[in-house]
Amino acid sequence: MPNHCEADLYIEGPADKIKGFIKFAEGSSHRNSVVPLQVNKFIPYPQKFIDLDIAYDNKMRNWMPCRRKTAKHT
Numbered sequence: 001m002p003n004h005c006e007a008d009l010y011i012e013g014p015a016d017k018i019k020g021f022i023k024f025a026e027g028s029s030h031r032n033s034v035v036p037l038q039v040n041k042f043i044p045y046p047q048k049f050i051d052l053d054i055a056y057d058n059k060m061r062n063w064m065p066c067r068r069k070t071a072k073h074t
Contacts, residue, residue, distance in 0.1 A: 009037070 011018055027038025
């Protein structure tokens, strides 16, 4: 089932304040690409969840399915 979300954000105010906001909001993604609005700058993702994500990723990367030996039918 798709999970689509769309939102519009309008920023108004003096040009210098908007430039400051844009500079603060810009960040990078987990793939090191520049994103114009990095939500983590406003609401940081808790370190304990980052650690859990890393542990899970490492577990999945190093996971190898068990291979059962099956008897050959002759």
